[in-house]
Structure formats: C-alpha cells, structure tokens
Amino acid sequence: MIITKKRDFQELLDNIKDYRSVFLIGCSECAALCGTGGEKEVEELTEALKAEGKDVTGGIVAKTGCQVLGTKKELKPYKDALEKTECILVMSCGAGTQAAVELFEDKAVYPTNDSLFLGNMTRFQMFDERCSLCGKCILDKTGGICPITTCPKGLLNGPCGGMQDGQCEVSPELPCAWVRIYERMKRLDKLKEFCETVVEAKDWSAGQKPRSLYAREKKEK
Ligand code: SF4
Ligand code: SF4
Structure with missing residues (x-):
C-alpha cells in the first residue's frame, strides 16, 4: 500500500487561499488505512475548513482514488456541486491527486497528504517500507x-562490514537486512543456495x- x-x-490553507469553495475526495484504500483519507478524515477536514470560512460543496471517499475512470463515475452524482466548486482537495496519495488533475482540467487541485513510500502495515497504524518499485x-x-x-x-550481496550483532550499522534499532535474509534461508533449509547465489x-x-503498463494481453490477429 x-x-x-x-x-x-x-x-x-495557504495553498487554497485564493479559493472559497472546495470539494474533498478521499480514498477508501491505502489512504483510509493510513488515517489520511477515509470517511472520518473527510468529515474532520470538512469541519476544519468550514471553521476557516470555506464553502465545502461536498466530499466523497472514492473506492480507489487513483482509478481515474472509477472515480469519474463515482463523482457523477455530484456534478452540480462540482460545477460551482473552485478547487478540489484530494485526500489520497499523489497518484490520486493526479487522477483528479485528469478529471478536472479547469480546476485547481491540491493534495492534503504527503506520499511517503510503498509499505506494509506491520502493526496497527504502524507502516514500514518494503518495496522501492x-x-x-x-x-x-x-x-x-x-x-x-x-x-x-x-x-x-551483503552484509556490509558495519553490521554489529545482527543489527544494522546505519539504523542500529533495526536488524540487518542481510542477517534476516540469511536467517530465513537457513529456516527454509536453503543455505547452500544462499551461499552460491550472487545477485x-x-x-x-x-x-x-x-513508467506505463498496458496490463491486457494483446489479442493475436
Ligand atoms: S527487489 Fe525491487 S520490486 Fe522486488 S521488493 Fe525490492 S524494490 Fe520491490
Ligand atoms: S542492513 Fe545495515 S548492516 Fe546490514 S548490510 Fe545493510 S547497511 Fe549494512
């Protein structure tokens, strides 16, 4: 996620200082799990913006905010409210914000979140980076x-010379990644493979x- x-x-507030009316788009997937774009957060931001004198014309939690066509469909019932809205606030990741940019060519679009990394929720509301894509x-x-x-x-092909008692030299609070890899290969009885593999x-x-990907397989002619 x-x-x-x-x-x-x-x-x-500084971003939207030139606009009085705003519409909020959250996301029921990653942002909701991160506590940055679910129902509760959309409601909270709505109240906070109203308290600052903004006209919040509406808000939704899109099923998947980065899904351009799906979000477009979900926004259809809000056509009238959106027409009189000056600015869209997107409460998801940067991809969700850019989905809104595609959908609202003539309106200002701003992110309410910073997108940090691709990771796992390893404990409740605790997130750890796991993949750099x-x-x-x-x-x-x-x-x-x-x-x-x-x-x-x-x-x-680690570990580096700085590893100390299985802990990382750079982040001593974390186990060395290569010790974790070694321990896992050992547990799986794959130490021979581990020793022979050179990445x-x-x-x-x-x-x-x-990058772009067209995921559908091309049909043979
Ligand atoms: S090797 Fe690359 S794709 Fe695989 S988990 Fe690591 S960063 Fe992600
Ligand atoms: S995880 Fe830390 S200690 Fe282990 S190889 Fe990488 S930098 Fe070195």
Whole structure:
C-alpha cells in the first residue's frame, strides 16, 4: 500500500487561499488505512475548513482514488456541486491527486497528504517500507526480503562490514537486512543456495520514470 501522512493544515490553507469553495475526495484504500483519507478524515477536514470560512460543496471517499475512470463515475452524482466548486482537495496519495488533475482540467487541485513510500502495515497504524518499485524484482534470490529497500545501503550481496550483532550499522534499532535474509534461508533449509547465489549488479533501467503498463494481453490477429 502507498503510505501517506497529512500535510500541515496551515500550508493547505495557504495553498487554497485564493479559493472559497472546495470539494474533498478521499480514498477508501491505502489512504483510509493510513488515517489520511477515509470517511472520518473527510468529515474532520470538512469541519476544519468550514471553521476557516470555506464553502465545502461536498466530499466523497472514492473506492480507489487513483482509478481515474472509477472515480469519474463515482463523482457523477455530484456534478452540480462540482460545477460551482473552485478547487478540489484530494485526500489520497499523489497518484490520486493526479487522477483528479485528469478529471478536472479547469480546476485547481491540491493534495492534503504527503506520499511517503510503498509499505506494509506491520502493526496497527504502524507502516514500514518494503518495496522501492525497482521494476525487476530480486525477491526470488533473497528469501522474499528486499535488500534494496530494507538495507539502507541497498546492498545486493551483503552484509556490509558495519553490521554489529545482527543489527544494522546505519539504523542500529533495526536488524540487518542481510542477517534476516540469511536467517530465513537457513529456516527454509536453503543455505547452500544462499551461499552460491550472487545477485548480479542491477540493471536500473527497468525503474526509469515515467513508467506505463498496458496490463491486457494483446489479442493475436
Ligand atoms: S527487489 Fe525491487 S520490486 Fe522486488 S521488493 Fe525490492 S524494490 Fe520491490
Ligand atoms: S548492516 Fe546490514 S542492513 Fe545495515 S547497511 Fe549494512 S548490510 Fe545493510
């Protein structure tokens, strides 16, 4: 999931200082789980903006805010309210904000959240980064643990010389990613494979931005 956190409210007010009417779009997926764009947060921001004299013309929690066509359909019942709205506030990740930019070519669109990383909820409302979207996954070689993301140095054949008693040199509160990989391979009885595997220098071109994917298979003619 995409991990987000709320932007500073005063900064948001400054962003929208030229607009009186706003419409809010939350997201029921990652942002709701992060507590940045669910029903409760849309209600809270609505009240906070009203207290600042803004005219909140409406708000929804889109099922998937980054899904352009789905969000367009969900917004149809709000056509009248949206027509008289000057500015759209998007309470999801940066992709959701840019979905709104595609849908509202002639209106100002602002994010209410900062998008931080792709991660897991490892405890309630505790999020840890797990994948850097490198474009060519090496988890098949590393016991399913990503050293690119969970080793601060992104070492492909660690550990580095700074590892101390299984803890990371850079972030001593965290276990060394390569110790975790070793322990997991040992648990799976794959130490021979671990010792024989050399992860080749990565071809980073698969991560070159901006990336697009057409997921449907092309039909044979
Ligand atoms: S190897 Fe790349 S795609 Fe796989 S988890 Fe790590 S960053 Fe993500
Ligand atoms: S101690 Fe381990 S996790 Fe930390 S930087 Fe070195 S190899 Fe990476």
